[in-house]
Amino acid sequence: MARIESGHMELDENYANIEDIRQRLIEMFEDEAKKKNIHVRYTFNVEHKHVMADVTKVEEIFVNILSNALKYTPSNGSVEVNVDELSCDEPGYMIVRTSTMDTGIGMSQEYLDKIFESFSRERMTSSKISGTGLGMAIVKKYVDLLGGTIDVKSVLGKGSTFIVTLKYKMADEKYYLNKQEENCEVDNAIFNGKHILLAEDNDLNAEIAQTILERAGLFVDRVKNGIECVNKVIENPVGTYDVILMDIQMPKMDGYKATCEIRNLQDKAKACIPIVAITANAFEEDKKKAIDAGMDGHIAKPINIEDLFVVLTDILNK
Template sequence: MNVEHEHVLTDVTKVKEIFVNILSNAIKYTPSGGSVMISVDELPCDEPGYMIVRNRVSDTGIGMSQDYMTKIFDAFTREQNTTKSKIAGTGLGMSIVRKYVDLLGGTIDVESELGKGSTITVTLKHKIADESYYVKKHIEESGTGSEILEGRNILLAEDNDLNAEITEAILERAGIKTERVEDGIQCVNMIEKMPAGTYDMILMDIQMPKMNGYKATQAIRRLSDKDKACIPIIAMTANAFEEDKRDALAVGMNGHIAKPIELDKLLSMLAEVIRQQENC
């Protein structure tokens, strides 16, 4: 990383979505023993108060053909060697990346060679933030209540391996123990099987196979054991729309957090829900 201005004002959701897609592809298409390198460089900017960042993601993966690279940003297109090897994917990731890069006024460049890997370079211009704003924000957020989370046990219902790994890493840093299930049915079964009080809370993804997060929550709320039925449940969705929050609350969830997950927001919400539960 080679950045002079660490604090910027930007569309956090879109920027995170860009790099979640690029990095997940790099990891997915790089075989075991390969590597993924990320470099971040600040470039000169002629416009006062702004900075330009060049983000480069290079991998040693399977690479792409020159023919496919002309269609990489088209929706629902995938390289032939990825479908033959049965690597899962929808072909939407790079289409979304291109859309968001364009919306942010940036550029994206792709270099690749079959069997040798790929390099994707994204350049974005950001407004430099007033440093005093971040000093104030840090002071305000320093009391997120992380001490109340130490030693807690959370059941994580998440079908996506990468999302689960990220969430577990965030929770582990806060001293929280996690156990993961991969769909709503497994989540309900785990709550029914384990004694009440085993888990302090459930982090529930909404879009899951077999049984989604809404239906799983409704099933848990109908359990005959009231201690189990009242366990706090936080929804995790790919959207931060008001209707998603309303839907979560309507089925009996205690809160809602959007992906990609932000550390401070997640820990603050968990702490607040636990305080509310202890005060009941």
């Protein structure tokens, strides 16, 4: 929210498939719906699926809306999501309207008037259900940033409806598919015998990453914080590691600080080792911050295997 209000939030539009976004959202909330025995129904009526979009922000909008729908709908209730393509007067563009309807506890008219204010929460529910009161404020800011609209209707005790309309520039499907094929063309032979220094404090994340990397033929050393990472580079001979995969949020010393320490080493051969940021922050300004800190690439969590291998291939080919 601070980034948005400071005016530093930028759009990062890339080729995207609207149906892929929908599928990720379905998978994300499938287990939660089953636990509460909530019936979730999706309809998808979109002809032009390939668009230019800031996927991170679009998904954040609907993650918040769907999360609330499931959170505030009692067990055995229902949530319906309708995605429809609307005509657009501007050539080369299309409009997508996404309606999310639930049979939840609903909201009072008094609260609806301030639902998009920061830290606002319905008084009768705030003590029973956890939350920060920032979700809908962020949703509204993102919708505005993307040039869309959001409308909310609700009846106390009966449920709520959120209607979001977003305009997208239509993308060339053949170009999109060609880009996807290019991203998948990875020659694993380039990984054989290469050494990775993995800086990751979370044991499960480290185990997953290490398994993926080792199956591709890479050797992996793992450290748990920035200090250990810097010490590994200092203690071992030049050329021991071909790439460092650097988590950003780590105890004792974060990834940015560790990168700066390595870049300032007196041994210039060690100081220029390629470093790739691994972070849950996928915004464009986070990528810029990683590059400004001296990193050579940026991969968002959860790690997409294809993206990881594309970045590693690009670095190891240099």
